[in-house]
Amino acid sequence: MPVSGQHQERILVIKLSALGDVVLAMGPFAAIRAAHPKAHITVLTTRPYVDLMKASGYFDSIAIDRRPKMSQVREVLALRRFLRNGGFDRVYDLQTSDRSAFYFKLFWPGPRPEWSGIARGCSHPHSNPQRDSLHSIDRMAEQLLDAGIPNVPTSQITGPDIELERFGIRSPFVLICPGGAPHRPAKRWPAERFGLLAKKLADYRLTPVLIGTDKEGEVMSKIDQMCPKARNLVGRTGFLDIASLAARSVLAIGNDTGPMHIAAAAGAPSIVLFSKESDPKLSAPRGTGKDAVSIIRENDLRQLTVNRVMDEVRRRLDLTD
Secondary structure (H helix, E strand, O other): OOOOOOOOOEEEEEOOOOHHHHHHOHHHHHHHHHHOOOOEEEEEEOHHHHHHHHHHOOOOEEEEOOOOOOOOHHHHHHHHHHHHHOOOOEEEEOOOOHHHHHHHHOOOOOOOOEEEEOOOOOOEEOOOOOHHHOOHHHHHHHHHHHOOOOOOOOOOOOOOOOOHHHHOOOOOEEEEEOOOOOOOHHHOOOHHHHHHHHHHHHHOOOEEEEOOOHHHHHHHHHHHHHOOOOEEOOOOOOHHHHHHHHHHOOEEEEEOOHHHHHHHHOOOOEEEEEOOOOOHHHHOOOOOOOOOEEEEEOOOHHHOOHHHHHHHHHHHHOOOO
């Protein structure tokens, strides 16, 4: 705490979504906290990520952004009051979207804080014209370097200690994330392939543990039916539960989806499946070691064979037939 009468620096960090991007921002969050050890740091985020932000330990307070539309005048004015009355000395906009750049304008006509981001007229712009061709981690690291923060660590997430018995899991187990964004089905490997993969894992006496939301229940039920030895945890795992399970797993396998980012950040050796719908050079999960994450990419995931994935599983786990 600052000495009485002494100003305590106030920092705002903006990171609204999506899950994978929020996980990748954990390293930059740590760098900002290390650069401002005595500051009061607030993060502006959206409701799904509150628990992750709390558990990180990097923030003194958390503010919820309801992402108001311009037609929602009261909500926009409430957001403006929050920004103008926050007394922020510096803002790190790690969302760097049109929305978050607009928030810089909400300070007008009053004084504006120092601002790291892409908003026109901000004090610390990330002006690299190739920024959109950088991986999210590298883009944020370069942005922070331009703002005077040179060292950005790898993102890490630590979940609470859990008892595997709570989920009925037997070790050793492999975490499987067969879901993904409903509006982007081309990013999903077919459920039948995951089912065959689960059966092959079970043949090696590895317990397949399926995680996903209730929206993925049909996919997970199909896998479960194909491999009765799988443990289906549909709808039972929050973000921090996933981190805890990943840390105890021998491997995590899944589509290019947010939970795989959590698994990698929690330290699980990971295999991530990509289609032409997304570019791993821009958004692949990053783990804590050089070979922590394996990428398997097929333009059309329907063409990706189970044998190809199992070859990588055997290599990662040093399995022999």
